[in-house]
Amino acid sequence: MPPVPRITERHDFVSVNAVRTSRAAVALTFDDGPHPTHTPMLLDILARYNVKATFYVIGQSVRRYPEILHRIVAEGHEVGNHTWTHPTLSRLGNGSVLSEIDRTQEVVWRTVGALPVTMRPPYGAMSSQQSHMLNDQRNIPTIMWSVDPEDWRRPGSSVVADRMVRGAQPGSVILAHDIHGPTIRAIPQAIEGIAARGLGFMTMSELLGFRRWGPRGLRYVSAPSASYHQG
Numbered sequence: 001m002p003p004v005p006r007i008t009e010r011h012d013f014v015s016v017n018a019v020r021t022s023r024a025a026v027a028l029t030f031d032d033g034p035h036p037t038h039t040p041m042l043l044d045i046l047a048r049y050n051v052k053a054t055f056y057v058i059g060q061s062v063r064r065y066p067e068i069l070h071r072i073v074a075e076g077h078e079v080g081n082h083t084w085t086h087p088t089l090s091r092l093g094n095g096s097v098l099s100e101i102d103r104t105q106e107v108v109w110r111t112v113g114a115l116p117v118t119m120r121p122p123y124g125a126m127s128s129q130q131s132h133m134l135n136d137q138r139n140i141p142t143i144m145w146s147v148d149p150e151d152w153r154r155p156g157s158s159v160v161a162d163r164m165v166r167g168a169q170p171g172s173v174i175l176a177h178d179i180h181g182p183t184i185r186a187i188p189q190a191i192e193g194i195a196a197r198g199l200g201f202m203t204m205s206e207l208l209g210f211r212r213w214g215p216r217g218l219r220y221v222s223a224p225s226a227s228y229h230q231g
């Protein structure tokens, strides 16, 4: 099997909450999938509105539902790295953190031939040292968020949508989870409300001004897979 490539792009930032941009756009981001029923429902909604989003996927779930990852990428969305087992990274040593990231890079690469170029820590729990370590050693910056509707508390779809709309500004990174039914049902209202405020939707890479993300969108160098695993 060919080795999993490494990202060679260097970034002058390590961690991002919102993007400073003149573009009137936000990034919709969905964590914790792919989910066998909620993610396809969300993809149907996004397609209806022609909105592209970013999915921070759990590596183990990608291994379980590869066909859903195929669909995410085929429909023009971006995939980010949300670790292999969804641990609290701040409690782990560097070797374990690298292993969580690398295994997920590998399964995404082997499934869709594209490599996540950003990561998001589960629970937002990661030390500054760990973010620097990942950026130095894997060229993968940490993406947090600037709008949190707290959808995981299940406050109801219209509350989730309203929080997303009210928080949205140019460069906002909006956090949601595609494993909750009420979140999925909030998305049409959220998209319409955000659009009504004059804001469009970009994937994380687009908002950051990276080169186009996708199966052939970035330059990589090959690394021997033996040295790629460090955990």
Ligand SMILES: [Zn+2]
Pocket: 031, 032, 082, 086, 121, 122, 123
């Ligand atoms: Zn998560």
